[in-house]
Amino acid sequence: MAPNKDPLPIVLVIDSSITIRKKFETRLGAAGFEVISVSTTDEANLILEKVRVDIITLDSSILGNKHGNWLRLQRKSGLTLPVVIIGRALLDESHQVAFSLKSGAQDFFDRDDIWKNTQTITDSFNYLIGKRRKGKKFTAGERPTGLLKRLSHPDVILIGASTGGPEILNQLLKNMPPSCPPIVIVQHIEPEQRESFYYQLAKTASLKTAKPKSGLILKPGHLYMAMGHYYIGIGKSRENLVLKIETHSTYQNFCPSVDHLFHSATSVNANICAVLLTGLGSDGARGLAELHRKGALTFAQDKESSPVFGMPQEAIRLGAASIIGNPKKIRSEIEIRLMSMQKSRLTMGLKT
16 A cells, blocks of 8 residues: 655645736646635635645735735734745835735745746745744744845945946946945956046945955945955955955956855855846856845846846846846836835844
C-alpha cells in the first residue's frame, strides 16, 4: 500500500482582479500549491470557515475600500495565518501597505513578481507556511524578501554609469532633497576629468562632497564618487555604512568598477537602492543581479533614453531590474520611497 502523500499547501488568493487570480492559479499550481481564489473579503470569510488554508494573499487595493480593516479585525479575532500583500510599490498604495503591515501582514510583493519572480514568492510562502506549522509566532514584516524591502526608505543609493552618463546623472540627481540618503557613484570617465565632474555634479544635485577614503562614514545629503585609480565600495562598521577603498578587485575590466561597487553592497545588511545607467559593455549588470536577488530595489535605464544601451540592456537580460525606466521615472520612484518613509514610517516587529 502506497504511503499517503502530504496534502498540497492551500493558498487563499483575495484579489479584485480576475487576471491576477488566474496568474496565481497558473503559477502557484505549477509550483505545487492548491489555490482558492476569491474577489472579496466576504467570500474569503466563507472559505476560511470551511477550509484549512495555509496562507493568504491580499490585494492591496482592497485595503483602501470598505474592507480596509479586514486584516486588522481578523487578527483581533485570532487569525494566525501568514498574510502576504500583493500590489504596486507606488506612493498612493504605500500608506495602505504600511497600514497592512501594522495590522499583521508578513510580506509584500509587486504584481509583476507573479511572473518575473515566482520562485521568490514561493520561497517566501514555503518559509511562512513551514514556520506556522512548527507553531512559531510571526512578526509584521516577517519575511521581507519581496518588494516590502524595495518599498522601504533606502539607506544608500548606488549608481553606475559609463558612456553618456554625465548628462544622465545631471538629469537624475538635479536638486536632490538635502535629507536624501548618501549616494555613491561609479562613472567611467577620463581620470583627469573625474574630480571636476564630481564637484560639478554635487553642485547640480545640491549635495555635499567628501574626499573618499576607507572607513569614511556615509552621511545623508552627501554625494561620493571614485576619483582616483581605485575601486570604491561600501561596508559596515558597527551601525554605520562606510566607504571601502581598495586597489585590487575580482572585477578588473574597469577601474573603478560598477560591478565592484554593487557586489560590495551584497554583504551589507541595509536597504539598498542601485541604479544602472547608460554605458557600453556590461559593467554593473552582474552586480545589479546579485543585489536584486538579495531584495534590493534595482533600476535599469530604458533603451529609449539611453545614449548607449549596453550596460542596462545586459542587466535587463539577466532579470536584474526591479524597475526599468528613463531618468525621470527612476527619480520619481526613488522620491516615492523617500516620501513614503516620511509619511508612513513603516512599523516593523509588531506581534500578530
